[in-house]
Amino acid sequence: MADYEYWHRVKIFSMVSSYSIRWLILLCLLVFVPLVRAEEASSTRKQADRLFFTKVRPLLAAKCLGCHGDDEKKLKGDLDLRTRDAALKGGESGAAIVPGNAGKSLLHLAVTWKDEELQMPPKERNRLTADEVVLIRQWIDAGAPWPTKADPAWSSDDPNAVTVKTSGGLSANWTNRKYKPEDLWGYQPAMRPDVPWGATSPDAQTKKYQAINAFIMRKLNKAGFAPAPLADRRTLIRRLTYDLTGLPPTPAQLHAFLNDKSADAYEKLVDRLLASPRYGERMAQHWLDVVRYADTAGFSNDYDRPHAWRYRDYVIRAFNNDKPFDQFITEQIAGDELFDAERKDRELLIASGFLRMGPWEHTGMSVAAITRQQFLDDVTEGVGRTFLATGMSCFKCHDHKFDPLPTRDYYRMQAVFAPIEFADRKVAWLKSENTKAVKPFTDRIRRLQKDQGLELIVPEGATAKEREEGSLGVKKVKRKRGQILQRLVKADQPLAFSVQSKSGQKIQILKGGSLESPGEMVGSGILSAMVRTYNEDEHCALADRLVPETKENRRTALAKWIASGDNPRTARVMVNRIWQMHFGRGIVETANDFGVMGKKPSHPQLLDWLAHQFVDDGWSVKRMHKRIVMSQAYRRSSQHPAMSQIREKDPSNALLAYFSPRRLTAEEIRDSMLAMSGELNLEMGGLPARPEINLEVAMQPRHIMGSVGPAYQPNRTPAQRNRRTIYVMRIRTLLDPMLEVFNKPGPDVSCERRDQSNVTTQVFALFNGQNSYDRALAMAARLEEQTDEAEKQVNRAFAFALGRYPTPKERQRCLDHLAKMTRHHQNTKPVRVDPPKFIVRTMVEEMTGLNFSWREELDVYQNYVQDLKPWDVKPATRALADLCLVLMNANEFVYVY
Helix, strand or coil: CCHHHHHHHHHHHHHHHHCCHHHHHHHHHHHHHHHHHHHHHHHHHHHHHHHHHHHHHHHHHHHCHHHHCCCHHHCHHHCCCCCHHHHHHCECCECCCCCCCHHHCHHHHHHHCCECCECCCCCHHHCCCHHHHHHHHHHHHCCCCCCCCCCCCCCCCCCCCEECCCCCCCCHHHHCCEECHHHHHHHCCCCCCCCCHHHCCCCHHHCCCCHHHHHHHHHHHHHCCCCCCECCHHHHHHHHHHHHHCCCCCHHHHHHHHCCCCCCHHHHHHHHHHHCHHHHHHHHHHHHHHHCCCCECCCCCCCECCCCHHHHHHHHHHHHCCCCHHHHHHHHHHHHHHCCCCCCCCHHHHHHHHHHCCCCCCCCCCCHHHHHHHHHHHHHHHHHHHHHCCCHHHHCCCCCCCCCCCHHHHHHHHHHCCCEEEEEEECCCCCCCCCCCHHHHHHHHHHHHHCCCEEEECCCCCCHHHHHHHHHHHHHHHHHHHHHHHHHHHHHCCEEEEEEECCCCCEEEEHHHCCCCEEEEECCCCCHHHHHHCCCCCHHHHHHHCCCCCCCCHHHHHHHHHCCCCCCCHHHHHHHHHHHHHHCCCCCCCCCCCCCCCCCCCCHHHHHHHHHHHHHCCCCHHHHHHHHHCCHHHHECCCCCCHHHHHHHCCCCCCCCCCCCEECCHHHHHHHHHHHHCCCECCCCCCCECCCCCHHHHHCCCEECCEECCCCCCCCCHHHHCECHHHECCECCECCHHHHHCCCCCCCCCCCCCCCCCCHHHHHHHHHCHHHHHHHHHHHHHHHHHCCCHHHHHHHHHHHHHCCCCCHHHHHHHHHHHHHHHHHHHCCCCCCCCCCCEEEEEEECCCCCCEEEEEEECHHHHHCCCCCCHHHCCHHHHHHHHHHHHHHCCHHHHEEC
């Protein structure tokens, strides 16, 4: 209480001592009631502020800002929801919020979906849950506060709130902050729950792989939902084959499964797919998303990393060999520390390339201390996100606003990586590695080193000075090109993109995350809030002791803690990622964030049960896949007899009453089209492939520091170009438009879960794109090789694309279309288009400000083998290609049901 307020009350009491008790009561009411109300109002405002910052703001960011704020030049409905003022101003329909009155607020009306003309977000799958709608209403009714910063003193007022022992925050308020127990689920040990067998059929307990269904059924029963029936066999083999291999089943595989009448036919299919080498490629797709794999470094130079592919192939081998996941963790974090030259376990040096997967560069204009700190921040964040589902950067500058994660722990964990130095380690080629493309590649690079194919273009009438300045500009281009080639030519040296422990750098807490504000020195340690599983009383001391202070074996100690069955996070995080691969989202929807601001588990006991089984099964990823895909929950139909009622009560299908369809990923679309056309090259591993991409994008100038990078050129032959997308070159500053438009993530930020947008540009890419037509034409030629009967061609086209034969009506419509298009192509002669042999570039010389131009020879295109083209085939083949293209654009092809 303020001094003035205290003495004000004392003075009033002395004045009323001679008055009647009635006046005393009246004065008490006049004075004290407003004070109580003021305190209540302050508390309510504080709660409303916290509600916005912890719940509403993340909702707006996840569900609204994509159309109403991320790009201010493309605001839908002219509505900007980035600030309170903008929301009050509103858009074309008026103010989005009316503070204190949710009933009159368009934002609240939109998220309820009660008005058919105003439903936001517009897609059913993105619709807010009933609980989220309540949060929006409560926030608006509370006055729609919009704090821009979290209050560090916020502490839960829940009567059951608890404090968490940590290594200590930067303030006493933070250290003693209280948390709701349910918000700490990710910090608690994973207790093994009993399987609720009573929720399912009486004989379920005697059957294998039914425990998952028991957990699912318990929630469905409580909600009063019956599950959808099991999917038919044709649907199941397509779903399962895509989920475990990323490819469609072949007609032969489909036929064999449909005609296998044995009781264990489905289980045999599961085992066959898990044993396929395609399985490791499919698993690696998600893992490389998470760790931000790329074949180039990014930033202003985006230099090639000519040996990064060895890490990619290590990941594929690890999943194919079902390497225990705890070993997989340890090898990536500390492989170089575990390396023993006598045992010749060379793969360990390749595995630790994980620590360098993020974008990084150091140039002559960089400050070494800054780029070094950027790496330490990057690797700390990468390890936290990947293995612990913890955003480490959230407590780099200050104690975490919502989780029991002090800044001190951020720098203690960073100290584990302080001895790291970059190293391209000599590691002889492994027998399992594919190196056959290395020599042809480096032979080409050496030819380019001798003659880069760059020639100054001298304008007619140019003066001697202009010639000289143009020559100076081209020399700079050649010098930068030489630096690029010098890196690439090392591809034939057996090196691993790796690290080693050398430096003795000391780590200090950086105030505000700034190198200019160093603070307390810290030693190596782990996240103290997560050591609660070891010893409640002395957890902080133990957190320090788990990691040695010597520069050797720090990362080994950290990796062993992360990979421990006692760690409350690691097993949960991985089984959640595996679950997400099969159901489209994890039991925890935010797979990279198990903190307070992340989503809570939809089935927490199931998550814990799976985590325990994962550890008990020896950290076997394949066995976890099998448990999940053998469950009835996975094998259900995507159609439910009472779909309208289910969607009304559970719009996001969180209870899994039916199987949620998913769109194929960008890689699956490309690989499937190649498989259908018969062009897919299943060769594994080795140097990255360079497929054809949109020619305009390939030829556009790609800026590098002080110059322009070489034009993108694909591999010379179709066999080299048409490998699986997992082996395609990942260039950080040049993304394939075909893959990007279908939501392939960029490699700079860890991707926990692929987006599934539905935008017009996807139509242009899939129906009008050159790649799609080339695949359709090749597929048509393949069909003609197999049969010359139009009806059989139509049947096989459907079998390749959709895994079924057409109905009689579909078949007749296709035959009619073929006849019509054949007549069209007989009257339309295609125009031949050859690939370019050179390109002309123009640039401004930075020293003189004058333009100069040069010709760049495209060496690959000098002896290029094109895919099959329209002018190579007859009109009937082009007509059949048109039909194949239509099938490649069918929902039934693009979606897994």
